[in-house]
Amino acid sequence: MDDSDAGTPESVLEAHIVTASARASTGKGAARKSRATGSTPGVLYRAGEEARPLNFNVAELAGVYRKTGDPNTLLTVKLDGVDRLCLIREIQRHPVSRVVEHIDFYEVSPDYVVQVDVAVNPVGRAAGTRAGGLLRVIKRTLSVKAPAGAIPRLLDVDVTNLEVGQFIRASDIVPPAGVTVVFKRDFNVLTVEGKRTERGEAAAAAPAGGKPAAAAAKPAAAAKPAPKK
Numbered sequence: 638m639d640d641s642d643a644g645t646p647e648s649v650l651e652a653h654i655v656t657a658s659a660r661a662s663t664g665k666g667a668a669r670k671s672r673a674t675g676s677t678p679g680v681l682y683r684a685g686e687e688a689r690p691l692n693f694n695v696a697e698l699a700g701v702y703r704k705t706g707d708p709n710t711l712l713t714v715k716l717d718g719v720d721r722l723c724l725i726r727e728i729q730r731h732p733v734s735r736v737v738e739h740i741d742f743y744e745v746s747p748d749y750v751v752q753v754d755v756a757v758n759p760v761g762r763a764a765g766t767r768a769g770g771l772l773r774v775i776k777r778t779l780s781v782k783a784p785a786g787a788i789p790r791l792l793d794v795d796v797t798n799l800e801v802g803q804f805i806r807a808s809d810i811v812p813p814a815g816v817t818v819v820f821k822r823d824f825n826v827l828t829v830e831g832k833r834t835e836r837g838e839a840a841a842a843a844p845a846g847g848k849p850a851a852a853a854a855k856p857a858a859a860a861k862p863a864p865k866k
Contacts, residue, residue: 648813649787652711652722655697657681659717660690677737681714682726683744691716698737711785714742724751724785747786752819754778757826758791765801765829772796776826780819781812789813794827801831 660678676692683689691714714721723742731738745751756778763772779792794810804825812818 648789648791652713654713654715655693657691657693657714657716660692677740679740679742681716681721681723681742681744683721689716693740695737698740711788712742714744722747722785724753745785747784749785750782751785751788752780752782753788755781755789755792758793759796759827760793761795761797763796763799763829765799765803765831768801769832770801770829771832772799773828773830774826775828776807776824779807779810779826781816782819783816787813787815789816792818796827796829799827799829801829804828 657679658676677695677698679691679693681689681691712723712725714723721744723744726741726743728737728741729739730736757774757776759772759774763770766772781789781792783789789812792810792812794805796805799805805827806823806825807818807820808823810818810826
């Protein structure tokens with residue numbers, strides 16, 4: 638096993654490798670020439686340095702996106718024999734074909750703290766589902782701050798003790814060490830909704846004589862989730 642195989646834990650995003658070459662000229666004409674030769678034009682930014690125009694392999698980039706499907710994709714950009722850890726800053730796509738036409742990358746160090754969105758991952762079986770409830774993910778992603786080299790793949794949330802009508806809020810979620818969930822106002826992330834059947838509602842509305850009432854009483858209002866950020 639080499640060093641690259643032993644590096645990144647499964648819970649942390651892996652940096653995918655993309656090769657790049659320097660692009661001498663800039664502008665729309667130069668970008669068109671790059672695309673005509675099968676390359677994707679892009680720019681590499683780094684704090685305190687001038688932006689560097691580059692060409693990337695379009696097939697290589699497409700392969701990375703097919704593999705990850707993740708907006709937080711980390712890339713190791715190989716340029717002039719140097720590996721540069723980068724996050725995608727902006728992507729420009731063709732309005733019809735959605736083909737990537739230009740990418741801006743931002744070079745970061747592994748300990749540089751960035752803010753990204755990470756998918757919520759319910760773990761375990763919620764107690765309320767045993768009573769016929771349905772687990773509902775209200776907020777599928779959460780904003781977090783984390784070192785670029787330690788961005789979690791997912792935010793695991795233990796739902797084992799969640800009963801019908803209960804909520805797990807953003808403030809309840811315990812992220813991995815070094816990671817902070819970011820929110821201005823607290824909000825609901827997951828809940829277990831009760832299972833309602835037409836038979837149960839009719840039985841609750843029926844009078845003592847056995848015939849259903851002309852108009853069923855309205856059920857009590859359910860607890861409203863906190864406003865989304």
